[in-house]
Amino acid sequence: MNVLVIGKGGREHALVWKLKQSPRVTQVFCAPGNAGTALDGVNVPIEANDVDGLIRFAKKERIVLTVVGPEDPLSHGIVDHFRKAALTIFGPTKAAAQLEASKAFAKKLMRDADVPTAEFRVFDHPEPARTFIETREYPVVVKADGLAAGKGVMVCATKQEALAAVERIMVREEFGRAAGRQVVIEKRLDGEELSVLALVSGRTIIPLAPAQDHKRALDNDEGPNTGGMGAYSPAPLATPALLDEIESHALVPTVHALKRRRTPFRGVLYAGVIVTNQGPRILEYNCRFGDPETQPVLMRLKTDLFELLLATAEDRLSELVDKPLEWDPRPAVCVVMASQGYPGSYPKGKLITGLEEAALLPNVKVFHAGTKFEGGHTMTDGGRVLGVTALGETLAEAKRHAYDAVAKIHFAGACYRRDIADKALKKSVVSGP
Numbered sequence: 001m002n003v004l005v006i007g008k009g010g011r012e013h014a015l016v017w018k019l020k021q022s023p024r025v026t027q028v029f030c031a032p033g034n035a036g037t038a039l040d041g042v043n044v045p046i047e048a049n050d051v052d053g054l055i056r057f058a059k060k061e062r063i064v065l066t067v068v069g070p071e072d073p074l075s076h077g078i079v080d081h082f083r084k085a086a087l088t089i090f091g092p093t094k095a096a097a098q099l100e101a102s103k104a105f106a107k108k109l110m111r112d113a114d115v116p117t118a119e120f121r122v123f124d125h126p127e128p129a130r131t132f133i134e135t136r137e138y139p140v141v142v143k144a145d146g147l148a149a150g151k152g153v154m155v156c157a158t159k160q161e162a163l164a165a166v167e168r169i170m171v172r173e174e175f176g177r178a179a180g181r182q183v184v185i186e187k188r189l190d191g192e193e194l195s196v197l198a199l200v201s202g203r204t205i206i207p208l209a210p211a212q213d214h215k216r217a218l219d220n221d222e223g224p225n226t227g228g229m230g231a232y233s234p235a236p237l238a239t240p241a242l243l244d245e246i247e248s249h250a251l252v253p254t255v256h257a258l259k260r261r262r263t264p265f266r267g268v269l270y271a272g273v274i275v276t277n278q279g280p281r282i283l284e285y286n287c288r289f290g291d292p293e294t295q296p297v298l299m300r301l302k303t304d305l306f307e308l309l310l311a312t313a314e315d316r317l318s319e320l321v322d323k324p325l326e327w328d329p330r331p332a333v334c335v336v337m338a339s340q341g342y343p344g345s346y347p348k349g350k351l352i353t354g355l356e357e358a359a360l361l362p363n364v365k366v367f368h369a370g371t372k373f374e375g376g377h378t379m380t381d382g383g384r385v386l387g388v389t390a391l392g393e394t395l396a397e398a399k400r401h402a403y404d405a406v407a408k409i410h411f412a413g414a415c416y417r418r419d420i421a422d423k424a425l426k427k428s429v430v431s432g433p
């Protein structure tokens, strides 16, 4: 059976690599893909937003399952279009994808469904937003309503910063007119963050192994926010009790609320959680696999991913609910190597060397993100370039393996954090083995 993955990042390379391992899968196509998806699958030169082109391709190649990586095509309704063309596709409809595409929608749904989340207000004019900020006695976070490629959220230390954030989002429309039409202002919370991803179809929810991302560009969580500089799974922070609480207090009421509104969710529901002293709070929902969390999570998944995603897309996940997912007990760590300047502007077209040497290391998989193959060479082609991922008997060993592989790989201006997984390692020292 032939499968199509849409996108070109590290997450999509991990999906291609894992889907390809299914005994039922013949060929995995990736549109448009990168140099890594071309090695583990077959690239197709169709952009992720070219829905007509993708549908034509899926029909021609008799694709049995299409898996959407990024949020943009989901928010534009790619799933609705594929279903109308009688094609099977993994992901939520446009209506359900509002959960990620509109933060105001998500916050209101959470309030209606009693999901624990930060106190908030939604504004569609700057003036009342300013007044609200002036009268708050706590620090706030200001969020553009719409998709902003991870740049539309400002965690503010002062009122001045919060007022400036409103200016940037609503007046200067720095994240686009549509994304800045509304703003969510919410209470700033304190705690460690956790990503909880679950497969969802109908009322069935199957959580995946939890992971922790590293959002900031620099060591010790300094520097600007990025798409993610590294991740590990499992997350020692995510005890079974905490995961149960997140499932029953957040995932279940959210899935039920969407179903009641006649916009049932099918796909992967990703809860961005902050664990406060008062318990877990949902910061946001995403409607697709996380990047880079997917890389260490899929590295550990032993269950056939194709079966899982097909069952989700066909709305028969309930058939699998009694079969627990199988995980490699070993932890996995992913270190993102980025171009110099990322998340700001950065050069492209730098030669990457050492990929073959890194691939020879046991327990290592180098997932490509912003790469392309040109003239017999692999070159950089994006901000985040590679997700170097490794398994180890312990988290410390997984980290060591990942950084051993990183040390073999070179390109001009390569940047990466040196402290991926350290937070969890410190914790395990405190709480014992």
Ligand SMILES: Nc1ncnc2c1ncn2[C@@H]1O[C@H](COP(=O)(O)OP(=O)(O)O)[C@@H](O)[C@H]1O
Residues within 6 Å of the ligand: 118, 141, 149, 150, 151, 152, 153, 155, 186, 187, 188, 189, 190, 193, 215, 272, 283, 284
């Ligand atoms: N209420 C909050 N309190 C503290 N930090 C927050 C809050 N909301 C968001 N953040 C921080 O900002 C980051 C991005 O916010 P999020 O809502 O996940 O939006 P996006 O991922 O779309 O940029 C979070 O990962 C978190 O670090």
Ligand SMILES: [Mg+2]
Residues within 6 Å of the ligand: 272, 284
């Ligand atoms: Mg987020």
